[in-house]
Amino acid sequence: MAVTDSLSRAATVLATVLLLSFGSVAASHIEDQAEQFFRSGHTNNWAVLVCTSRFWFNYRHVANTLSVYRSVKRLGIPDSHIVLMLADDMACNPRNPKPATVFSHKNMELNVYGDDVEVDYRSYEVTVENFLRVLTGRIPPSTPRSKRLLSDDRSNILIYMTGHGGNGFLKFQDSEEITNIELADAFEQMWQKRRCYHFSFSYNELLFIIDTCQGASMYERFYSPNIMALASSQVGEDSLSHQPDPAIGVHLMDRYTFYVLEFLEEINPASQTNMNDLFQVCPKSLCVSTPGHRTDLFQRDPKNVLITDFFGSVRKVEITTETIKLQQDSEIMESSYKEDQMDEKLMEPLKYAEQLPVAQIIHQKPKLKDWHPPGGFILGLWALIIMVFFKTYGIKHMKFIF
């Protein structure tokens, strides 16, 4: 009896010791997790969605922007964190046969306007100046809160722009342009403000998507870290529109954004799809233009970046019933500061790429273009010139040449 008693006592002691050890291991595991939790990437998401064209025949640009708005809202980013700029009002346009709607699929399948659209900048307010002011935070003090981009250095920002563009510029409202250099400078200003505290209009990571003709030229000049860029077409190519609707009478969407919308419709806040899938979204067979992307400025590998990191507002929530004793603030601050310093050292070579490499420009050799045989027009033109010459001056000149 005594033996069993002692045995059972020993067993319970052993069990408690084991439990305690497990407990302590688990506790330290949770504290590690907590530390990890506080040091991980971004804490909030913002989106800036810009449509830069006005007039009824540019219906598709408004539909593009509204479909991205819809996806972004569905995946969790609230209206207070979205700055939506639409240069014209298509829903209440007198030429709209179905007022208060903007459709993205023909036969009026999907109304992307919905009941709760909040447009922050509309009509004449969508200008290059206002767009750059929103990005850099230099807005007049009377601007309402919903018109501000109040991001901080832990925000992931999605910037989507659509409209008419060319090699190195994007047209705003048929009257002004923004160049790729201005855009790159604006992003660099946002990056520089990282050291400031609280609502410093900076970013943690930035995803830039552009759907215009020759869109890839807009991201060629970026030089700030942590930017990933996608474009619907390369330099020299046009982005094409997708489908016209006979009832409404205009093209409803652009191809690239149409397929991006279809891709995003399958994403939910819990999905683990990564950026590499987004890069494959619109191959040349569907899009006719070649979508491009740029990831050299981005720290992480695109296959580790979730779609919901930018398109959704997925809060990291870990539920635990344990009490966690957090380390003192100074330790975490020190470690994060050290990390930043290390990051700085790592990032130095990437940071300031030459904006205007004058030496290169002066001494560059002309690009070798593919030789195309002269087309019918050129041949006809020259034949006409030669015929006129010989008719004027007489056929007798022929023999001095031959």
Added chain:
Amino acid sequence: MAAAMPLALLVLLLLGPGGWCLAEPPRDSLREELVITPLPSGDVAATFQFRTRWDSELQREGVSHYRLFPKALGQLISKYSLRELHLSFTQGFWRTRYWGPPFLQAPSVWINLGRSSVMSSQGSSAPLSTSSTPPTQSLPLPPSNPWVWPMTLTTTFCAMLCCRGRWSAPKTSPPGRSSCPVVPRASLISFHLLQAGLSVLLKADRLFHTSYHSQAVHIRPVCRNARCTSISWELRQTLSVVFDAFITGQGKKDWSLFRMFSRTLTEPCPLASESRVYVDITTYNQDNETLEVHPPPTTTYQDVILGTRKTYAIYDLLDTAMINNSRNLNIQLKWKRPPENEAPPVPFLHAQRYVSGYGLQKGELSTLLYNTHPYRAFPVLLLDTVPWYLRLYVHTLTITSKGKENKPSYIHYQPAQDRLQPHLLEMLIQLPANSVTKVSIQFERALLKWTEYTPDPNHGFYVSPSVLSALVPSMVAAKPVDWEESPLFNSLFPVSDGSNYFVRLYTEPLLVNLPTPDFSMPYNVICLTCTVVAVCYGSFYNLLTRTFHIEEPRTGGLAKRLANLIRRARGVPPL
């Protein structure tokens, strides 16, 4: 006894000035109503009104508890010390000639910032008049940056307001009242309301597919008692919609709630103290059975509205018998016998405005005022706000009635200042009975600076509508309004003198083309000039400096060999 002492002390404490923490929050009540009026032209007008009355002194107490009154508007009032605010957004035009005078009239966009004193609730006449007690303290002027609080309005109402010019104060309105000449191109994108009670019917896809829709917000203080010792704040949110009979009814004049709004009423709003639907059945004649309303109304309401006697069928949503039996209320109206196609009755006052002239330098602005009353003449106050880029020539102002010149009883003109202030023209004109009065003034169009043009300048520039205010004689004498009992549509512009009723009309906004430069011109000119200069100068330079040398032919070359081949074939000496 010993226990009663601390109790008495407690009671005293409660009643004392320190008892604020136990005071009730100010009472507020919500009344909602919908009035459906078939118009003489066959269309159907629906007017929603949601009135929230809040017994609180916003500017004196620091209020932090908001229940029915929206916090955004309450903070706006207390921060900028507003006394009245009237804001309306309209798409479409109310055709007074065919539809008759409306209950609630609004131009395309108008902001009216009132700093007048309080309107008495005991039935003073038109709400533009001040009450007898002047304000005890002088209210501060609008802030030095006048764009601060309109910006807050833009977000509250999710609209774009483009204010051009300074705030102008018409002389005939009470001191301190100023209005902003708003360019009528603001667009209201969405509105958010609780989805219960009457607001169930408010769905954007049907409401924007109409001939006319107008949303308005009116905030004003009203007195709580006859001596006006305390005030309460009244917020009215209104929506007027005119459904085109052709689109909704497929040509027939029958209508139903489901066909108009694609929804039916299911339950009353739980926060509302009153929730009613009024249907105008004035043309209903018991004997002839011209129309049938389904479900049959339990009560009717008869009153003199806008000068004529009208009968309304009342459907009270708070009446449990109304909703219970079918769980949804779909009011329908069917015409048993099609109404005789008589000409619609012409309202006593209606107006029209247009621009005439040709070219892009000059023009003439004309307003036609129609008084169709057979024997009564009445005065009309005409207020015109014309933007500065149409330079008015006031010496060309002519007012003619029945062919003769009509001199206005009162005229006030404030000239425009370039880029700062628009023209303000106010006139009190006596309209003779059964006449057409033409008010015309000539103007010249100004050339704006390059950067002042909008991105789409060839669309044109808008001129705000003119405002006509008049006390129109009514056909039937009206009795004074009971504030608590009468429906909301009767108490917006209450009458004190039953022989006439107040009407405010807005004319059409005008679209005027200014001389617009060709914005592509500088680019084209530069290209063309550079090309011409290059060609001319280049040729000239070549002629002057080119010298010709005789060159020794070089041996070799494929072309030469080929040419020699051809020459040998021809029998000509080689090169």
